[in-house]
Amino acid sequence: xxxxxxVKNLRTQFKIDSTNxxxxxxxxxxxxxxxxxxxxxxxxCGKSVSQLxxxxxxxxxxxxxxxxxxxxxxxxxxxxxxxxxxxxxxxxGKIGMxxxxxxxxxxxxxxxxxxxxxxxxxxxxxxxxxARERAIDLIKLMGIPDASQRIDNYPHxxxxxxxxxxxxxxxLSCEPGLxxxxxxxxxxxxxxxxxxxxxxxxxxxxxxxxxxxxxxNLGVVARYAQRIYVMYAGRIxxxxxxxxxxxxxxxxxxxxxxxxxxxxxxxxxxxLVPIAGLPPMLSNMPTYCAFWPRCGNRxxxxxxxxxxxxxRINGQHFIACDRDIGGKESVPIAE
Amino acid sequence: MQNxxxxxxxxxxxxxxxxxxxxxxxxxxxxxxxxxxxxxxxxxxxxxxxxxxCGKTTVARxxxxxxRPTAGQIIFEGRDIAQMPRRRIRPHRxxxxxxxxxxxxxxxxxxxxxxxxxxxLRIHHRVSSNTEYHQRVSELFRTVGLNPTMKDRVxxxxxxxxxxxxxxxxALASNPSLIVCDEPISALDVSIQAQIINLLEELQHKLGLTxxxxxxxxxxxxxxxxxVAVMYLGRIVEITDWKSLYENPLHPYTRALLSxxxxxxxxxxxxxxxxxLEGDVPSPVNPPAGCSFHPRCRxxxxxxxxxxxxxxxxAAHHEVACMRVEMTQNH
Numbered sequence: 001x002x003x004x005x006x007v008k009n010l011r012t013q014f015k016i017d018s019t020n021x022x023x024x025x026x027x028x029x030x031x032x033x034x035x036x037x038x039x040x041x042x043x044x045c046g047k048s049v050s051q052l053x054x055x056x057x058x059x060x061x062x063x064x065x066x067x068x069x070x071x072x073x074x075x076x077x078x079x080x081x082x083x084x085x086x087x088x089x090x091x092x093g094k095i096g097m098x099x100x101x102x103x104x105x106x107x108x109x110x111x112x113x114x115x116x117x118x119x120x121x122x123x124x125x126x127x128x129x130x131a132r133e134r135a136i137d138l139i140k141l142m143g144i145p146d147a148s149q150r151i152d153n154y155p156h157x158x159x160x161x162x163x164x165x166x167x168x169x170x171x172l173s174c175e176p177g178l179x180x181x182x183x184x185x186x187x188x189x190x191x192x193x194x195x196x197x198x199x200x201x202x203x204x205x206x207x208x209x210x211x212x213x214x215x216x217n218l219g220v221v222a223r224y225a226q227r228i229y230v231m232y233a234g235r236i237x238x239x240x241x242x243x244x245x246x247x248x249x250x251x252x253x254x255x256x257x258x259x260x261x262x263x264x265x266x267x268x269x270x271x272l273v274p275i276a277g278l279p280p281m282l283s284n285m286p287t288y289c290a291f292w293p294r295c296g297n298r299x300x301x302x303x304x305x306x307x308x309x310x311x312r313i314n315g316q317h318f319i320a321c322d323r324d325i326g327g328k329e330s331v332p333i334a335e
Numbered sequence: 336m337q338n339x340x341x342x343x344x345x346x347x348x349x350x351x352x353x354x355x356x357x358x359x360x361x362x363x364x365x366x367x368x369x370x371x372x373x374x375x376x377x378x379x380x381x382x383x384x385x386x387x388x389c390g391k392t393t394v395a396r397x398x399x400x401x402x403r404p405t406a407g408q409i410i411f412e413g414r415d416i417a418q419m420p421r422r423r424i425r426p427h428r429x430x431x432x433x434x435x436x437x438x439x440x441x442x443x444x445x446x447x448x449x450x451x452x453x454x455x456l457r458i459h460h461r462v463s464s465n466t467e468y469h470q471r472v473s474e475l476f477r478t479v480g481l482n483p484t485m486k487d488r489v490x491x492x493x494x495x496x497x498x499x500x501x502x503x504x505x506a507l508a509s510n511p512s513l514i515v516c517d518e519p520i521s522a523l524d525v526s527i528q529a530q531i532i533n534l535l536e537e538l539q540h541k542l543g544l545t546x547x548x549x550x551x552x553x554x555x556x557x558x559x560x561x562x563v564a565v566m567y568l569g570r571i572v573e574i575t576d577w578k579s580l581y582e583n584p585l586h587p588y589t590r591a592l593l594s595x596x597x598x599x600x601x602x603x604x605x606x607x608x609x610x611x612l613e614g615d616v617p618s619p620v621n622p623p624a625g626c627s628f629h630p631r632c633r634x635x636x637x638x639x640x641x642x643x644x645x646x647x648x649x650a651a652h653h654e655v656a657c658m659r660v661e662m663t664q665n666h
């Protein structure tokens with residue numbers, strides 16, 4: 001069965017000071033129907049740029065999608081121009097988007113209702129009265145009380161959590177097949193985060209939508225995602241089911257990330273193990289493994305090889321590291 | 336027992352007036368902090384957790400005497416500094432220092448790293464000669480893991496983690512006994528956060544520092560703190576040692592906060608209880624009557640709507656402000 005969204009070897013460059021910086025360097029991933037997938041990485045690893053590229057929302061210039069395919073329902077979206085009819089039908093129509101900062105993604109001079117109605121009229125060709133009814137239903141569904149009055153509020157009259165709920169309502173308004181949530185809860189309070197993620201998960205279940213959560217928070221993906229992709233310096237370095245990634249992390253970067261965060265349920269006094277050094281400058285990437293300078297398992301031999309490609313180690317579990325695992329390369333590991 | 340207390344805050348209140356009209360007539364108060372008491376022992380870390388608007392930063396600013404509190408006492412090294420006039424407080428300021436959240440906003444972009452770190456030495460007259468000044472700055476750089484040859488660089492030439500180290504070195508410059516850390520890692524990348532937490536722990540060990548550690552992330556707070564105070568709408572709702580916080584949280588809000596923090600392990604997550612709170616934090620201008628948490632609390636009764644629950648002791652190191660926590664839950 002074809003995947004709902006399959007991205008193949010996507011590459012995006014930015015031209016900075018007349019040099020080309022490879023922000024997304026050949027990443028491939030897929031999302032199936034009804035799945036929740038997590039894309040994890042630190043700031044600057046290219047996780048947001050990859051999503052903006054999929055939707056052709058990056059600024060050209062300085063950005064440029066230089067290669068790859070984005071197959072959505074079997075059609076390559078990169079065949080369409082960024083401002084084409086087809087892309088506009090995709091964005092906000094078949095693929096919904098939720099961004100990190102709800103205040104900057106909402107228009108401050110339009111009411112919440114107007115902004116939801118706009119996409120209903122545009123994508124579903126509804127008339128205004130019906131669109132308004134549907135908008136009220138959506139707001140209600142998000143758990144905002146007094147929906148029929150609150151719909152005429154402006155974004156500044158909403159709290160941060162309510163704004164993000166309005167964003168989710170907007171993203172869901174046209175019944176998309178896929179929802180891309182880029183750090184959907186990062187700017188919000190802890191309990192509000194939990195509220196919103198539960199709402200998102202319930203929506204995914206009840207409408208049979210697929211959800212891609214882009215985040216730096218390992219806990220969030222552990223709680224919600226079925227499959228996970230870990231990104232580092234423009235590439236995917238490890239992918240697998242949530243169990244693969246958390247019970248048996250294999251890439252030194254993933255292992256490092258997990259060791260560096262404190263957990264609520266661990267014994268006190270565990271010393272956190274930070275990842276040494278800093279992420280590489282994208283403008284000055286080594287030809288070998290980008291994680292080498294920070295890697296605890298590095299060998300001199302790694303420096304003589306090109307950047308490692310993803311290889312299967314077990315079932316759906318892939319890593320981009322040439323390091324031998326359990327003595328044998330590319331062999332399923334016991335445990 | 337009393338002697339090892341470094342700072343004791345008693346019934347601290349900080350109200351900000353809400354004014355209206357050209358005469359700026361006072362119409363209400365924002366009770367940002369409304370009767371907070373705690374004590375920190377020498378060499379201890381007290382974690383202060385809560386969501387935005389709960390008053391945790393206001394507590395910090397009162398402790399630093401950046402605000403003059405509306406009421407209450409702040410007894411630092413035996414002296415009440417809560418209402419001390421500016422001039423008299425100045426000689427004591429060097430003993431309480433602050434590490435900021437945002438390393439970009441809290442460093443002057445046009446000042447060299449060396450002079451940022453060295454400024455408190457001059458202001459508080461901690462050095463007597465130029466040679467001593469330069470020696471001390473280099474020493475501070477080494478203490479926080481920076482190379483003293485980088486003294487002449489300006490903040491933008493450093494990475495986020497290094498900038499936070501500069502901020503820490505500046506806080507250490509005047510030999511403080513108490514450091515208030517206000518969300519010191521939340522602006523940093525995941526892989527860098529651990530470096531700063533470890534550095535703070537090492538420094539505490541080496542220099543015998545006392546921390547008031549403010550954050551919203553309970554897993555970080557639990558990791559670094561000896562005791563943890565949970566704040567909600569200007570009050571402490573639960574205060575306990577790090578162990579009981581996770582193993583035996585009593586206040587419904589603490590439980591919700593804990594349950595909101597995911598654990599990076601899908602197997603653990605499958606079996607965890609989820610408590611999802613309804614609604615938002617109410618406005619501190621017009622807080623609900625009785626227990627301010629009651630509109631969001633599943634256990635709330637009629638009594639909770641009327642009576643403000645006092646913080647009461649339920650175990651040796653465990654105090655909680657909730658009517659519904661039975662004394663039988665003693666352990």
